Structure formats: structure tokens, C-alpha cells
Amino acid sequence: MITTVVWGTGNAGRAAIRAVAAHPALDLTAVLVHNPDKVGRDAGRLAGQGRDLGVAATSDVDAVLAAGPAAVVYAASGDIRPDEALADIVRALKVGAVVVTPALYALYDHRSAPPELREPVLAAIAEGGGSLFVSGIDPGWGNDVLPLMLSGLGTTVDVIRCQEIFDYSTYDQPDSVRWLVGMGQPMDYSPPMVAPTVPTMVWGGQIRMMARALGVELDEVRETVDRRPLEATVTTSSMGDFEAGTQGALRFEVQGIVDGAPRIVIEHVTRIHPSCAPDWPCPPDGGAGAHRVIIEGAPRIEVSVEATDEGGNRSAGGNATAVGRLVGAIDWLVDAEPGLYDALDVPLRPGVGKLTTSERLTT
Incomplete structure (x- = not known):
């Protein structure tokens, strides 16, 4: 199982928790939150699943990254905090994690990204051996x-x-x-x-x-x-x-x-x-x-x-499909060489193991 962290529990983060919990190759080991009111709450409740997943949300980024997760779904917004989002993602890459995120728009096509964004990412990948895949939430x-x-x-x-x-x-x-x-x-x-x-x-x-x-x-x-x-x-x-x-x-x-x-x-x-x-x-x-x-x-x-x-919300549906693309790429990225990837590199994956009546899919 691939130890996986979900960072953020907003519109994208809720979908990410559900997607990771349902994925047969991933193990949800931590959920990071910024809001102190969410600390200690179970991830399943934060994701609107109506049941516990046995993972309590935490705001301790250092402790979560020190545990060396294999993957991080960075679902915190980068819309109004792009510098902070970049810094967070670089931290995760430095511990060797595969990171998937919609937060860094300019890295959708990393070949055309500005050097001030691309270079810290490449340096972190070289240092930690992780990978980064950015895809849009729109989706x-x-x-x-x-x-x-x-x-x-x-x-x-x-x-x-x-x-x-x-x-x-x-x-x-x-x-x-x-x-x-x-x-x-x-x-x-x-x-x-x-x-x-x-x-x-x-x-x-x-x-x-x-x-x-x-x-x-x-x-x-x-x-x-x-x-x-x-x-x-x-x-x-x-x-x-x-x-x-x-x-x-x-x-x-x-x-x-x-x-x-x-x-x-x-x-x-x-x-x-x-x-x-x-x-x-x-x-x-x-x-x-x-x-x-x-x-x-x-x-x-x-x-x-x-x-x-x-419950029939199309905004949530769009978020879920975008997040599904990202979460579905994690096991492929874990098997691939460390690097900075785009949508042309990462194949669309069939839903292997998802056609099931297991309670892992209960939302």
C-alpha cells in the first residue's frame, strides 16, 4: 500500500479524501488542515462520508512529513496564496513524496513555466527523489x-x-x-x-x-x-x-x-x-x-x-473528477522515475479495483 497524505479539506480536499480511501493501492495515513476547528476530527467526517476512517486531522506539517509519506495530494488552494502553496509542495518533494496537485497553474505545462517556479521544484525533486504532477481543477x-x-x-x-x-x-x-x-x-x-x-x-x-x-x-x-x-x-x-x-x-x-x-x-x-x-x-x-x-x-x-x-452538486462533481485524475495517477508516478510530469506524460488510468461493492466506496 502507498502511504498517502491529503493536505487540505476544502472543495478539492473532501473529494481527495474519498478518492484516496477508495483506491485499492493507497493507504490514507494523514490529513493536514489549517483550521484549528478541524484538528482532531476524523477524515471521513470531514469528507462528508458519514463514517469514520480512523484518521484524525492534524495541523502538524513537520510531524506528517517526517513520517516519510510516499505520496501527498496537495489540495489546499493556490488561488490567493501561490507562494505558500509552492513552499508547501517543495517541502513535500524534499522528503521524497510523489505530489499531485491542482494548485500551481503555471506548472500545468512545466516546460513553459517561469524559472522562479520551475527551479525550486526541480531542486527539491533532485534533493528528495519525489515527483510532481499538476493538473487542473476545472477539470x-x-x-x-x-x-x-x-x-x-x-x-x-x-x-x-x-x-x-x-x-x-x-x-x-x-x-x-x-x-x-x-x-x-x-x-x-x-x-x-x-x-x-x-x-x-x-x-x-x-x-x-x-x-x-x-x-x-x-x-x-x-x-x-x-x-x-x-x-x-x-x-x-x-x-x-x-x-x-x-x-x-x-x-x-x-x-x-x-x-x-x-x-x-x-x-x-x-x-x-x-x-x-x-x-x-x-x-x-x-x-x-x-x-x-x-x-x-x-x-x-x-x-x-x-x-x-x-448529493447531486455539479461543482462537487467537477472537483471529484479532477481529483480523481490526480489521485488515479499516484501509483503510476510511484513506479516512474522521479521528475516533473504533465498531462501528456501521465496516462489516463482505468478504474482497476473500483468496480466493487466494498464499503471503501461508500460516500
């Missing part, structure tokens, strides 16, 4: 391996478009929703998530990876942004009121330009309520969220993925 597979797999099914490919269509009203992350994305802010507010060059920093790596896999040269990477105000005040169960006239919807694209035209596109369409920007793309069934890949070509191929978790 990463929807912006790399899935579109690439679908592109191989067609005769010709004109455009690859990857969409995340999401209703934030059920997303329990007010700092990200209000301040990073700008929902509920005045229309003259500049959301950091779509400040010039930020979308390219976050999603440009996946554009470059797809271009590399397809064997094409990019002219450049461009960004487009559009925002819409709420026409009426809406109230959410987890984050309160969002006032009329404030931002209610955000749409942006990161475009890989080939021969002067957008040919590889990652598009995000996000709302705080479905009534805002109804003319923008919506989930096929009208639900709260979907991930869609569209291959324009011969033939035209369109695939939508609608995942639910935690």
Missing part, C-alpha cells in the same frame, strides 16, 4: 487528454474548443467567487482572474500542451473577456446576496492562434445565476454546470460531461 482532463483523444477520432480537425460552463451559486468558495472572479462586484471592478495575461498564465499551458501533442506551431496565445451585470438581486444558499447591477456572468477565452486564426480554444462561461447572460452557452440539460469539448471538423464531434457528487 484538467477536459482541457488536455479528453480533447486530444477526441481529435484522434476525426478525419480532419479545424478547431478544438474546450468549455467549462458553470453556475457558481452552489460553489462554497466566497473569496474566489467574489474577489477572484468578481461576482457581485461593480462592473468597473477588475477581477484578478481575468486581468491581462492571467488567463494565459493559468490556461496557456494547456493550450501549448495540446499544440505540442497535435504537432502544430502557435503564432501566439490571445485572450478575450466579456462580462454581464445581474438584472435582479439573487440570493445564494452559501454566499448570500448578489446585488442587481453587479457582475453576474463572466465569459473568457484563451485562444491558441495557428496560421492567424483561433484553432485551440479554452473557454469559461460562469454565472452566479442562470438568468444572467442566457444567450451564452448553457449546459445541455439546463443544469448547474457541464464540461464540453467540441471538435469542429469532419466529422464534427461534441461531448458533454455532467458530473455530480455530494
